Amino acid sequence: MEGARERAQRRRQNAAAAEKGFETFLSIATPVVRQIANALKVEGYAFTVFTPERALRLASDRGRDDFIELALDTDADPPEVVARVSQARGSRTVDTERRLKPGAQPDAITEEDVLEFFLEALEPWIER
Numbered sequence: 001m002e003g004a005r006e007r008a009q010r011r012r013q014n015a016a017a018a019e020k021g022f023e024t025f026l027s028i029a030t031p032v033v034r035q036i037a038n039a040l041k042v043e044g045y046a047f048t049v050f051t052p053e054r055a056l057r058l059a060s061d062r063g064r065d066d067f068i069e070l071a072l073d074t075d076a077d078p079p080e081v082v083a084r085v086s087q088a089r090g091s092r093t094v095d096t097e098r099r100l101k102p103g104a105q106p107d108a109i110t111e112e113d114v115l116e117f118f119l120e121a122l123e124p125w126i127e128r
Contacts, residue, residue, distance in 0.1 A: 011077060018079035021107035022072040025081060026056060029070060029114045033058050036118050045125065058118070060125065065093045068121050070100060070114075081106050085121050 030049070033056055037047045046061035060066035065088040073082045081100040086093055100117055101109050 014078050015074040018072060018074065018106055021105050022054070022081065025106040025109055026051070026054075028111055029056055029109070032111050032114045033118065036115070036122075040122075063088045066125065068118065072106060078105070080104070081109060083117060083121065087124055 030051065034049050037049050037058060040047045047058050048061055050057040050059060055069055055071040057067050057069040059068075065086050067084075067086050069084045069086075071082055071084065073080055076082075080102070081104075083098055083100045085096045088094075101113050104113075
């Protein structure tokens with residue numbers, strides 16, 4: 001029982017540290033995603049940036065089910081930033097989820113990592 005208590009305490013400490021790191025991550029990632037949204041608008045792709053409940057979302061203005069969202073997964077051990085991509089294809093919606101940068105603490109993710117991920121994730125919308 002003592003081991004279980006120690007593991008639970010360690011998980012809570014890791015989650016608290018990751019939440020602080022995620023705030024730092026958001027302060028870096030949000031401007032990058034806003035720049036991406038602006039560049040997309042210039043090219044004729046309407047996207048808007050939202051920051052719902054400790055997350056960062058780039059959503060298409062043309063479809064309510066089309067978005068890319070970054071959030072902190074505190075259920076993972078250790079906690080990591082996850083990317084959720086939702087894309088409507090006709091009458092069905094395709095949802096995928098993956099780690100933004102597997103094994104990295106939230107505050108260790110760079111602007112380049114965010115940009116690289118979004119460039120790849122946006123390809124299906126740009127290909128249309």
